[in-house]
Amino acid sequence: MKSSSTSPRSIMKLALSLASFGFVATSLVVATHWATKEAIEQQRKQQLIKGFSQVLPQNMLDQNLLERCILLEQDPLLGSDQKKSVWLAKEQDKVVAMVFQTTAPDGYNGDIDLLLASDLTQKVLDVRVISHKETPGLGDRIDIRKSDWIKSFSEKSLHESNDSRWAVTKDGGMFDGFTGATITPRAVVKAVKNTLVYQGMHQSEILEQAYNCGDDSMLKDDQDD
Amino acid sequence: MTNFAAIANNGLWKNNPGIVQLLGLCPLLAVTNSTVNAIGLGLATMVVLLASNITVSMIRTKVTKEIRIPVFVMVIAAFVTCIELLMNAYTYELYLNLGIFIPLIVTNCIIIGRAEAFAAKNTVKAAAFDGLMMGLGFGLVLLILGMVREVLGAGTLFASMDLLLGDWAKQLEIVVYQSDHKLLLAVLPPGAFLVMGFLIAAKNAIDKALESRSKPAVILEPINHNEQT
Secondary structure (H helix, E strand, O other): OOOHHHOHHHHHHHHHHHHHHHHHHHHHHHHHHHHHHHHHHHHHHHHHHHHHHHHOOHHHOOOOOOOOEEEOOOOHHHOOOOOOEEEEEEEOOEEEEEEEEEEEEEEOOEEEEEEEEEEOOOEEEEEEEEEOOOOOOOHHHHOOOOOOHHHHHOOOEOOOOOOOOOOEHHHOOOEOOEOOEOHHHHHHHHHHHHHHHHHHHHHHHHHHOOOOOOOHHHHHHHHOO | OOOHHHHHHHHHHHOOOOOOOOOOHHHHHHOOOOHHHHHHHHHHHHHHHHHHHHHHHHOOOOOOHHHHHHHHHHHHHHHHHHHHHHHHHHOHHHHHHHHHHOHHHHHOHHHHHHHHHOHHHOOHHHHHHHHHHHHHHHHHHHHHHHHHHHHHHHOEEOOOOHHHHOHHHHHHOEEOOOOOOOOHHHHOHHHHHHHHHHHHHHHHHHHHHHHHHHOOOOOHHHHHHHHHO
16 A cells, blocks of 8 residues: 555656645636626725715716726835826716825835825815725724714815924824824825825826726736735 | 534634634634624634535545545635635725735635534534534634624724625614723724624633533632632
8 A cells, every 4th residue: 555655656646636636626716706707896996986976076977987007117105116197087078086096105014005186277076985994983083984074184285395284283284184093094194195296296297197907807916905 | 313402612712713613713803803803704704614514525435535624624725715706706805905804715724624623423413403502602702703893992882894795785884982092092902902802701600600500610619718828
């Protein structure tokens, strides 16, 4: 028995048997992947559309918003070493606003992903937190489900790139902080400010660029987060 | 030949994977900050356990012992990946909430443990029942932890059940109490350990009470004596 299990022949047999199990297992995963592929894509799109409808006014939402997407070069102002996307919102066929994916890298518990809509004068329309790991009950008040704090950004604009009003009240700025959590709102304010600075620097560039991340490429980028 | 009552007792109480074997503690403690997360992970684990037990039992005569472990791992990984894809497709927000803990089901020792210790030696029917009971035992611990922590930490029960069950479940949310100062500790990681500790203690206390009722506690006396001196 023992010698037979180490002979080249039986090793071959074992390898073949293992390979066939591998084949069956992989086929199962492939089949499920095909069966769920469309539903997953649909869910991702739905999630993005849900985000857009929260940061953009109703009249700027249209069917093709998802297609008018541009993949931005990685930039420290956007807070991540991953490429971020921007979507162009139109009204009567003219671009009137931009929706940025951006990240506050210095939250209390790591990255806070944001969706920020601003018009072409770099005035914030609205901001939403897409995902975060902040402390429940303290830092998680940046989440719209917990408090309205995030709405305090709307209608605000940046006057110059080192506008001192863009800080929490504790640092002499115009945004309220939270009791018990200073780091979280500070990180979000900074990220929004940085994104507006970025927009100011790159706006004309963005407007000239061709859309390059409609659907598939955009979905892939999303997966990395 | 197989004693289904014994299997059920084993999975749900005597050898409960959560509070007796203490397997899979990482997801157990990490995702139980709300009831919906707990149920989500509990169900996912149960399905994987059931499917892997059935499959392992079915192939137990065809797999030689040299390649047993890699085959089991492959079977489990395949099922977990399928579950992950399905949750991604049909319970998207719950999938986002549970995050890394869905793929991590692969590394949950309960699953490979049951495959190796039970399914590989028993009939398909018994293995299926064992998977179900072990999964249920694990799921119930998750559920209790999730409920206790949600009530203490957030003051609600069954909040956001719509993530799992669809929109109608929004009305399931019960506000137990409302306060500006909730017991935050309960939803943070240390709270998980504390609640878990009390749960294990309660289980042991019940076992002891049952034991002492069946026979007078003569055996305990010398131990008590030693402690006092």
